[in-house]
Amino acid sequence: MSDAPRFKNPIVRWVDHRLPIFTFMHHQQVYPTPKNLNYWWNFGSLAGIMLVVMIVTGIVLAMHYTANATMAFDSVERIMRDVNYGWLIRYIHMNGASMFFIVVYIHIFRGLYYGSYKAPRELLWLLGIVILLLMMATAFMGYVLPWGQMSFWGATVITNLFSAIPLVGQSIVTWLWGGFSVDNPTLNRFFSLHYLLPFVIFAVVFLHLWALHHHKSNNPLGIDIKGPQDTIPFHPYYTVKDNFGIGVFFIVFASLVFFAPNLFGEPDNYIKANPLQTPPHIVPEWYFLPYYAILRATPDNFIGGWLTSWLGFIAVPAKLAGVILMFGSLLVLALQPWFDRSPVRSARFRPVYKWFFWIILLDAVVLGYCGAKPPEGAYVVIARLAAAWYFFHFVILMPLLSVFERPDPLPHSISEPVLKGGGSAPARAPAKPMEKA
Amino acid sequence: MAHGAGGGGDDPHGETRRDFLTLATGTIGAFGVAAVAWPFIDQMNPAADVLALSTTEVDISKIEVGQSITVLWRGHPVFIRRRTPEEIKAAEDVNLADLKDPQPDSDRVQKGKEQWLILVGVCTHLGCIPLGQKQGDPRGEFGGWFCPCHGSQYDTSGRIRKGPAPQNLAVPPYAFESDTVVLIGAEQEAKKA
Numbered sequence: 265m266s267d268a269p270r271f272k273n274p275i276v277r278w279v280d281h282r283l284p285i286f287t288f289m290h291h292q293q294v295y296p297t298p299k300n301l302n303y304w305w306n307f308g309s310l311a312g313i314m315l316v317v318m319i320v321t322g323i324v325l326a327m328h329y330t331a332n333a334t335m336a337f338d339s340v341e342r343i344m345r346d347v348n349y350g351w352l353i354r355y356i357h358m359n360g361a362s363m364f365f366i367v368v369y370i371h372i373f374r375g376l377y378y379g380s381y382k383a384p385r386e387l388l389w390l391l392g393i394v395i396l397l398l399m400m401a402t403a404f405m406g407y408v409l410p411w412g413q414m415s416f417w418g419a420t421v422i423t424n425l426f427s428a429i430p431l432v433g434q435s436i437v438t439w440l441w442g443g444f445s446v447d448n449p450t451l452n453r454f455f456s457l458h459y460l461l462p463f464v465i466f467a468v469v470f471l472h473l474w475a476l477h478h479h480k481s482n483n484p485l486g487i488d489i490k491g492p493q494d495t496i497p498f499h500p501y502y503t504v505k506d507n508f509g510i511g512v513f514f515i516v517f518a519s520l521v522f523f524a525p526n527l528f529g530e531p532d533n534y535i536k537a538n539p540l541q542t543p544p545h546i547v548p549e550w551y552f553l554p555y556y557a558i559l560r561a562t563p564d565n566f567i568g569g570w571l572t573s574w575l576g577f578i579a580v581p582a583k584l585a586g587v588i589l590m591f592g593s594l595l596v597l598a599l600q601p602w603f604d605r606s607p608v609r610s611a612r613f614r615p616v617y618k619w620f621f622w623i624i625l626l627d628a629v630v631l632g633y634c635g636a637k638p639p640e641g642a643y644v645v646i647a648r649l650a651a652a653w654y655f656f657h658f659v660i661l662m663p664l665l666s667v668f669e670r671p672d673p674l675p676h677s678i679s680e681p682v683l684k685g686g687g688s689a690p691a692r693a694p695a696k697p698m699e700k701a
Numbered sequence: 702m703a704h705g706a707g708g709g710g711d712d713p714h715g716e717t718r719r720d721f722l723t724l725a726t727g728t729i730g731a732f733g734v735a736a737v738a739w740p741f742i743d744q745m746n747p748a749a750d751v752l753a754l755s756t757t758e759v760d761i762s763k764i765e766v767g768q769s770i771t772v773l774w775r776g777h778p779v780f781i782r783r784r785t786p787e788e789i790k791a792a793e794d795v796n797l798a799d800l801k802d803p804q805p806d807s808d809r810v811q812k813g814k815e816q817w818l819i820l821v822g823v824c825t826h827l828g829c830i831p832l833g834q835k836q837g838d839p840r841g842e843f844g845g846w847f848c849p850c851h852g853s854q855y856d857t858s859g860r861i862r863k864g865p866a867p868q869n870l871a872v873p874p875y876a877f878e879s880d881t882v883v884l885i886g887a888e889q890e891a892k893k894a
């Protein structure tokens with residue numbers, strides 16, 4: 265891995281001297297990657313692929329879509345019926361949102377299991393949370409565009425969250441709407457922002473990758489790269505592995521698009537928006553369900569009263585407490601690098617955390633399940649317990665675990681377990697294959 | 702690529718099993734990319750609702766001899782002129798050798814319907830709409846149409862006779878559904894007979 269590769273082609277050399285784009289590409293190819301990455305490390309590249317798929321299909325859909333409250337619904341139906349392959353492109357975009365979130369959630373839980381958020385990767389993690397927030401905003405606004413019943417009432421409910429803010433809440437909601445209800449001005453600005461935000465995500469992904477490449481990928485052992493014997497060049501080893509993953513992923517994605525395109529959808533969204541009638545049961549898209557459950561889990565008095573005493577001078581109604589908790593659920597996730605003080609990254613060597621990881625994963629699933637159910641009876645109790653556990657895990661349990669857990673001994677290097685727990689690796693030959701790329 | 706890096710170096714002349722696999726995979730991949738690209742290209746072609754409007758039905762029963770009407774077909778004006786016997790004769794008697802874009806009048810009308818001349822009203826020079834549809838319009842030296850942009854002149858068969866335009870006014874596909882209704886944009890089935 266020489267720092268400045270020598271190119272044979274004189275034009276390449278001429279360009280590279282002025283704009284070192286070929287050197288940059290070369291560095292991406294030989295980028296030293298831990299040699300022990302497992303398939304959970306495929307989900308980062310899958311997320312990148314999904315971003316591209318969403319942008320490409322989205323640009324195409326925007327060629328046919330009309331952002332106007334009287335025409336939006338019909339223009340989407342025209343895409344489905346009249347535009348050549350419009351049905352395919354829309355179903356890819358629609359299900360692509362779900363696939364994007366599946367991939368990103370797995371990517372996040374991968375990071376939680378293997379401690380990828382720990383030093384020196386805290387900013388990498390924070391940028392990831394920023395991407396998640398941007399994705400949520402983009403997905404929400406995109407869901408409004410077809411102007412069906414769920415679009416309209418989802419937009420109404422979610423924008424009304426901001427009315428919980430004391431004093432200025434209602435003004436903010438009016439400002440968001442550009443009127444006195446969700447209407448044409450709302451639709452227009454949502455379309456504009458839905459088109460813009462993916463490119464903002466793209467920029468943050470660039471920063472995310474920059475931070476990643478600076479300290480290199482974490483790995484299943486969670487220990488640092490000790491030398492070239494611990495790495496292999498990204499190309500061809502991980503390009504091949506990523507491509508294989510993409511192939512398998514696209515099979516799943518395509519099965520959804522072709523055989524169950526409306527599996528994640530709500531039939532009510534094929535009814536045109538009607539401001540005079542709310543659908544009987546409003547549910548957000550599945551990827552918002554855990555947050556939605558937290559939002560609804562707030563008891564009228566308990567947490568409200570607790571927060572009131574905590575915040576002192578501001579009275580906190582339950583509505584506001586729910587909103588705070590919902591956004592707080594992402595905040596505590598973002599702060600994991602500081603809550604989790606354990607020096608050991610990978611859960612493989614954390615005998616106690618390993619179990620709590622699976623419990624928090626289950627907890628998120630339970631929250632999602634409760635979010636899909638009407639807020640009554642046992643579901644409310646379960647949702648409250650699950651929400652309480654969520655915050656307990658990230659805010660209280662993780663700092664305590666860092667103190668009380670006794671981690672298993674770490675291997676000395678990434679190569680060591682491969683070389684059967686013995687010899688000093690550095691002197692060995694595996695440095696050779698790297699020169700080939 | 703693939704300098705037999707541990708792969709099947711079964712051929713001493715440098716062509717390995719790996720070369721074959723790389724090439725085969727690349728070929729299949731190229732087909733896959735093309736198959737995926739096509740919907741994204743084709744979506745920009747006219748959609749079904751646009752194609753559904755690609756024919757225009759016109760009632761010609763109200764057109765008197767010597768009169769013309771203009772209708773809109775696929776976003777362009779279409780001239781329908783009911784020619785007088787003199788105009789038909791003038792069009793048929795032209796010496797083809799005198800024409801810039803030689804074509805007999807019989808190729809530009811349907812047999813037995815010689816009085817109906819149907820043309821795309823777009824000058825073949827740079828796309829202006831020639832004059833000559835309304836009474837009092839200048840029709841040029843040949844009694845057909847006169848393009849105000851650059852002075853192209855068309856005769857009573859819509860053929861270019863003078864001026865910069867390279868070709869005759871185009872004849873759109875059309876079919877007589879009855880003696881009084883013509884469908885522009887559709888082929889006449891009996892026409893070939």
